[in-house]
Amino acid sequence: MPEGHTLYRLAREQQQTFAGRPVHVTSPQGRFAAGAALLDGRVLREVFSYGKHLFADFGGDTLHVHLGLYGTFVGGTGDPPPVKGALRMRWTAEGSDGAVVWTDLRGPTACEVLAEPEVQAILDRLGPDPLRPRADGAVAHRRISGSRTAIGALLMDQSVLAGVGNVYRAELLFRHGVSPFRPGRDVDAALWQAMWADLVTLMRSGVRMGRIVTTRPEDRARKRGAVQRDDAHYVYRRTGLPCRVCGTGIRTEVMVGRNLYWCPVCQAV
Incomplete structure (x- = not known):
């Protein structure tokens, strides 16, 4: 299972790549279709991690991902590859240089859209994260x-x-x-x-x-x-x-x- 440093790096990379831009969100597999439809086309405000959890704030609605034992994020620049297998979620956006940027999520334990109180409930049940500023x-x-x-x-x-x-x-x-x-x-x-x-x-x-x-x-x-x-x-x-x-x-x-x-x-x- 990816440990906290991996989620921190993922959050930082996705923040740099997608934050401040409208993001096209799809669920080729279909298991996240309702959540993808809710987020599709909206501007991503912030991506951050806490422990083994990743959160992407779309303004009032937050995507929550927990990779679990088998989840993976893979991304790149240019046209995304053809969809193969169980692809839970795909993001695409126009990068700062005009090129397409994308990221694919496969096999997570959790991939869900949460309201702010639900996000806070997850954070409240976690202990301190050594990578967070001012963690005690x-x-x-x-x-x-x-x-x-x-x-x-x-x-x-x-x-x-x-x-x-x-x-x-x-x-x-x-x-x-x-x-x-x-x-x-x-x-x-x-x-x-x-x-x-x-x-x-x-x-x-x-x-x-x-x-x-x-x-x-x-x-x-x-x-x-x-x-x-x-x-x-x-x-x-x-x-x-x-x-x-x-x-x-x-x-x-x-x-x-x-x-x-x-x-x-x-x-x-």
Whole structure:
């Protein structure tokens, strides 16, 4: 599932491409036909993300998209490609240089038009998003510190923290030597403050790079130059491979429906 940095990049790209222009909205698949008809031809005011949610404000009506596990946005310039397969939604508009710009949405969990109170209801049930200006990590800690639930599960709870997914969960916990099985109430304020600051840095880097890289140069096989895929993470998808720090085999098990990865030595309970 795309994590928060991906939705932030998508929102920024669509804001730059479509905002301030009338947008032709269609639903070739038909599942979003009523919503497309409501938005078609209207000027797009703003596109923004919050956590794993994307919102496009058309003035009084807002498109809400959640990509889920399988959703994708693909776009380009020039005539859009012929429609193939289950294409939920297509946007087209005239770009600043007069050329046609387009974007296609396939396979989302949610694609719906909402009124302002409905948008606010979604935002109200989400925890702070580390990529949002003035986001308050202390809000997340109040929920974490009052819970006996394992921190590895709490980090995936979007009502606690918005935008964090399986990669950031595993890597953040490793970077701070925290067992994913530690109860949330045993994560003190000082530790959480350090974790929050690190998470903000990592996610901003993810936005800038377009990928998640969490390893420090000294822990990579290749110390200089572009970070190779095999060097990008400490524990994520490294089951059985030696820990980059202590050499112990990385372990995995399912937690809240997703594979969890950790080092049993560096992240001892």
